Amino acid sequence: MASNRPAQPTSFAPNDTQPFGFAYGKDEGPWEEWNPTEDSVRPVRGRHRVGKQRGGGLARSSTVLGVGVIAAVGAGGMATAAPGKAPVSISLPDLSSVTHSAKALISDGAEAPKGSTTPLTGAGLTTADTAQGTRDAGEALRARIMQQAESQQNQADSATQEAAETAAAKQATALATKQQDDAKAKADAAKKKAEEEAKAKAEAERLAKLAKSYSLPTSSYTLTSRFGEAGALWSSGYHTGLDFAAPTGTLIKAIHSATVTEAGWAGSYGYRTILTLDDGTELWFCHQSSISVSVGQKVATGDVIGRVGATGNVTGPHLHLEVHPGGAATGIDPMAWLQGKGLNP
Structure with a gap:
């Protein structure tokens, strides 16, 4: 039976207190022993061998590795992956500002306001909207839609009014034309009647004059x-x-x-x-x-x-x-x- 290999010495040892609240004892760590057996190392014929994973091993290993890297960087700014290899320099941003922001958000146990009406973005706002003091893109869109609807309604009202005015003008023109025709017809009739009367009067005068120069041939007939x-x-x-x-x-x-x-x-x-x-x-x-x-x-x-x-x-x-x-x-x-x-x- 194979015996466990001794653990490789590390170039660093975890501190009692690490950044972000992680703390380990001197003899504690995120490592886990692996004890292989004859069954676990025996090859399987006819199929690919899949290593048996212990529950939560991979996730825990990733977490431990990440925490270890952070701890190492926090401690000395340098980590060694394995003995005999050159150390790798890892640079991280200053986390004090992030920590300060996080503490400010949760200070005094205050919670962020729920249902805030403060707009999350100014996308969709035009220069004219900003000049008018509008900062809510939704409200600006609503205002433009209402303005467009009002403009279309005004155009429709103008078209209706123009059509009504045109129809009224045509009707007035037709009525005026009819009145003119009626007046002309009456004037023509009156003129014709006057001419006929004048003609009859002239004929009567002519006949009266002729009667003075003409007479019947006899009387008592x-x-x-x-x-x-x-x-x-x-x-x-x-x-x-x-x-x-x-x-x-x-x-x-x-x-x-x-x-x-x-x-x-x-x-x-x-x-x-x-x-x-x-x-x-x-x-x-x-x-x-x-x-x-x-x-x-x-x-x-x-x-x-x-x-x-x-x-x-x-x-x-x-x-x-x-x-x-x-x-x-x-x-x-x-x-x-x-x-x-x-x-x-």
């Missing part, structure tokens, strides 16, 4: 056959004039100043007198019982030119009046022509 009536009584198949039925001998007068261009017998028209106006219009006075003028004679409005009779193709005494513009063979409606001169038969 009754209108019987009118222009355009169809019947077998007329050789043309329709009536070509306007008949004024009146007793025989009723005076026939000149409608307007004119020249006598015919005066005598005219077949189916009986005794007929033709007056030619200055514009060339011919007025035929037919079925007279007598004629009072001669060809070439000038007559004025209202002058007597003959008397009502029943000569020619007639059924009774009457004055047959025809109007031939420009001396045309075909006449026009005498009623319309007389009305155009301000006369109402």
Whole structure:
């Protein structure tokens, strides 16, 4: 059986009192004896040999080694790893400041305040935030978010207000345009009405003036056959004039100043007198019982030119009046022509 190897002498011995409160007696140390046996050193076939570790050995060894190094450095500032090797110099920072800080933290049994609101960092703070006195990054972020939300809301409100103002402007423009159109339409209607009234007034004045220079061909009459009536009584198949039925001998007068261009017998028209106006219009006075003028004679409005009779193709005494513009063979409606001169038969 193998015997234990004697412990190697060390270049230092632990002090009774070491830094950080570690203390060992002269015969005490963090070392532990290892007593190998035949079973513990026998090789294992077919698998890798794994050294049996005793519970807590590695952790304790590491702790002991670290404490030993610190103790050695604290004692002489120099440690020797093994006999025959050069010593290694190890430099450590001054631990007095660390010890002082630790003692200050736990002095008088005071505990660090819990739930402190003091910000742990100034990350995220801008120059503007610092200038405004903000030191909390979270509060600064919250303020920027609120400012952005407010800006967006203001933009939305501005857009809504602008849209409402635009719609109101369009509505006002449309209303103003409609009012202008209505006013223009009313003005045009009033103007048209005024023009029509002025025109009617002028026409009435003109007809009144003409009426003074025109007169009906006879009086005490009754209108019987009118222009355009169809019947077998007329050789043309329709009536070509306007008949004024009146007793025989009723005076026939000149409608307007004119020249006598015919005066005598005219077949189916009986005794007929033709007056030619200055514009060339011919007025035929037919079925007279007598004629009072001669060809070439000038007559004025209202002058007597003959008397009502029943000569020619007639059924009774009457004055047959025809109007031939420009001396045309075909006449026009005498009623319309007389009305155009301000006369109402």
